[in-house]
Amino acid sequence: MKVAIWGVGLLGGSIGYILKKKKWSDKVIGIGRNSSKLEKAVSLNAIDEYMIELDDRLSEIDILVLSVPVKLMPNLVKRALPYLKKGAIITDVGSTKEYITKEIENILPKDIYFVGGHPMAGSEKTGVEALDPYLFENAIYVLTKTKNTNLSAFEKVKEMVKKLDSTLLELDVEIHDLAVASISHLPHILASSLVNTANDISNNNQNIILSLAAGGFRDTTRIAAGSPEMWRDICLTNRDKILYAIDKFKKELSNFEENIKNGNEEMLTALFRNGKEVRDKIPQRRKGILSPMIELIVFVPDKPGIIGDITKILGRNNINIKDIEVLHIRENYGGSIRVGFDVNKENEKAEEVLKNAGFEVKELK
Amino acid sequence: MKVAIWGVGLLGGSIGYILKKKKWSDKVIGIGRNSSKLEKAVSLNAIDEYMIELDDRLSEIDILVLSVPVKLMPNLVKRALPYLKKGAIITDVGSTKEYITKEIENILPKDIYFVGGHPMAGSEKTGVEALDPYLFENAIYVLTKTKNTNLSAFEKVKEMVKKLDSTLLELDVEIHDLAVASISHLPHILASSLVNTANDISNNNQNIILSLAAGGFRDTTRIAAGSPEMWRDICLTNRDKILYAIDKFKKELSNFEENIKNGNEEMLTALFRNGKEVRDKIPQRRKGILSPMIELIVFVPDKPGIIGDITKILGRNNINIKDIEVLHIRENYGGSIRVGFDVNKENEKAEEVLKNAGFEVKELK
Known part of the structure; x- marks a missing residue:
């Protein structure tokens, strides 16, 4: 397989590296605008060679992976089409699918195929260096199908996705976009609206309100810190689904509002209870932690090295910590630490050895 | 000082214990309904003695602390008033202040005083055992003032709050309730509405949507997992401020909605950017961590004891970890760990020793 990757950053670079390493691809060509970054990608084995201006090497390509902002994709495809051979496949890694699928299917000749993709993976790092x-391991990788999708092209991209060790999920374009609108785009818009609201009210009240908003409020609105340009594009390329989700949300919010106005105790309890029940059912596991965890709370004095003491005790007993978080530590006085273990009796052993070492421990339900 | 605490759970019990321990109070009487829990409180030195039925011991009391759900408070005050001596002070620890202040000021005789309070402290544990x-150390403890507040009573409660090592903040009742409506109650209602929305959309679409909602969505909606009854009461006792905040929020959301509808790129970018800027300015420190932290990301292989290795290296170099969190660990392959340090060159030393030990480290901005 010969692969071209347009946009060799974290995602594109990782795809190239894995496909080369696993020898699924005997040639990976990077396409981009910045030759020093593309040189870097070559030196990191993410790609074999690169082009800044498109050239005939593109006609050897079996799969072209688009790893650039969604809004740029249609134009790049237009530029690539004259070079692509019959049977070539285009796929992308964009986070909205209906817009790009329509745009590309509209301009695609019959013998070149498109399969939309969305790997739900990311990192706190960016760029090919990362x-x-x-x-992609254990991350969900969505591939979308439409009535125009060529099935053997779909199977080929599926093969690529499996090489990345992702968990493949086939979805309709519409369902995918509705899903990300509901669980990603809407939450982001709400977080931004919430921050803007609190800021507005605070500005009108001696700025005292936001100064109280440490900790929890900051956590709740973490997603509002994303790139404004990226989120603008997401809104514009998933417009209808986002508007649908906002509309549904406004009805749910009005439901709360009406019942608060009328003081309807029963309905308010039911609304909050429903939210709690649904939320409690959402799987806790994160990407990469497929097995569920058991978590212990360890109460500790605050002294230098106390976390080291705990991890040393566990390490000495060959107990593997899957997750650890300081819940709160008071200076000079200590606090509590959450430690997660695999569900395989390790948690019981951990509880035992920590208690034997004099720590107060309880299981987190 | 003789103190009575009505409701001897985590908050009430901790107040009693500290005031006794610091000898600010030579007698603490617990009031409640469950004698075995009150016995437990005595054995834990949270209170000296207790009463289930009110009796003449209440007439010795200088301060009565109400640590029960806000909706129950007015009735309890009515029951206590006949026993209280002239000059006695009532204070509370409720999370909304206008409702209870009005209710109590309405029934209070001239020579008994009320000072509203709200300690912004909590724990993952409940009950007096916890x-x-x-x-309260380093936690913000709000005391509210009205035109009816007796200033020497206010000073007395202030003295108590300082004994708890809290950071005192004096606020008007209205500003307090508007602040908690904006930064606590509104976010909670939005999280519940969001979960209900996603559930609704998911139910109409083969339940596939919520099944994608692991990790981030769960984190964002964490607050929706609170007690439905408590949140119902909060809505009912902070009705006007919450409705005001919802109204402001709906306008912010409509702003997004309109600009998504019209495809107004500039305005959308500006709205997201404003949210990001405000959010980035919110102080990161949590309760108890007054000094800001510097955070490092350490990239690690996943092997038993790897967290122990890191903490050992830091401990050996006398570097104190203030916070630690596993960002993501892939089974068999590793991942990254976030470690927080005091801003006092410890972070630089930490970066150095970890790099010397062969770890890849970068500072989190």
């Missing part, structure tokens, strides 16, 4: 051989 | 001598 390429990660395990970026 | 009493914590340092629960």
Whole structure:
């Protein structure tokens, strides 16, 4: 397989690296605008060679992977089409699918195929320097199908996705976009609206309100810190689904509003209870932690090295910590630490050895 | 000082324990309904003695602390008033202030005083067994003033709050309730509405949508997992401020909605950017961590004891970890860990020793 990757950053670079390493692809060509970044990608084994201006090497390509902002994709495809051979496949890694699928299917000749993709993987790092051989491992990788999808092209992209060790999920374009509108785009818009609201009210009240908003409020609105340009594009390329989700949301919010106005105790309890029940059912596991965890709370004095003491005790007993978080530590006085273990009796052993070492421990339900 | 605490759970029990321990109070009487829990409180030194039925011992009391759900408070005050001596002070620890202040000021005789309070402290534990001598340390403890507030009573409660090692903040009742409506109650209602919305859309689409909602969505909606009854009461006792905040929020959301509808790129970017800027300015420190932290990301292989290795290296170099969190670990392959340090060159030393030990480290901005 010969692959071209347009946009060799974290995602594109990781795809190239893995496909080369696993020898699924005997040639990976990078396409981009910045030759020093593309040189870097070559030196990191993310790609074999690169082009800044498109040339005939593109006609050897079996799969072209688009790893650039969604809004740029249609134009790049237009530029690539004259070079692509019959049977070539185009796929993308964009986070909205209906817009790009329609745009590309509209301009695609019959014998070149498109399969939309969305790997739900990311990192706190960016750029090809951050390429990660395990970026996609256990992450959900959505491939979308339409009535125009060529099935053997779909199977080929599926094969590529499996090489990345992702968990494949086939979805309709519409369902995909509705899903990300509901669980990603709407939450982001709400977080931004919430921050803007609190800021507005605070500005009208001696700025005292936001100054109280440490900790929890900051956590709740974490997603509002994303790139404004990226989120603008997401809104514009998933417009209808986002508007649908906002509309549904406004009805749910009005439901709360009406019942608060009328003081309807029963309905308010039911609304909050429904939210709690649904939320409690959402799977806790994160990407890469497929097995569920058991979590212990360890109460500790605050002294230098206390976290080291705990991890040393566990390490000495060959107990593997899957997750650890300081819940709160008071200076000079200590606090509590959450430690997660695999569900395989390790948690019981951990509880025992920590208690034997004099720590107060309880299981988190 | 003789103190009575009505409701001897985590908050009430911790208050009693600290005031006794610091000898600010030579007698603490617990009031409640469950004698075995009150016995437990006595054995834990949270209170000296207790009463189930009110009796003449209440007439010795200088301060009565109400640590029960807000909706129950007015009735309890009515029951207590006949026993209280002239000059006695009532204070509370409720999370909304206008409702209870009005209710109590309405029934209070001239020579008994009320000072509203709200300690912004909590724990993942509940009940008197969880009493914590340092629960309030560095936490903000709001005391509210009205035109009816007796200033010497206010000073007395202030003295009590300082004994708890809290950071005192004097606020008007209205500003307090508007602040908690904006930064606590509104976010909670939005999280519940969001979960209900996603559930609704998911139910109409083969339940596939919520099944994609692991990790981030779960984190964003964490607050929706609170007690439905408590949140119902909060809505009912902070009705006007919450409705005001919802109204402001709906306007912010409509702003997004309109600009998505019209495809107004500039305005959308500006709205997201404003949210990002405000959010980035919110102080990161949590309760108890007054000094800001510097955070490092350490990239690690996943092997038993790897967290122990890191903490050992830091401990050996006398570097104190203030916070630690596993960002993501892939089974068999590793991942990254976030470690927080005091801003006092410890972070630089930490970066150095970890790099010397062969770890890839970068500072989190």
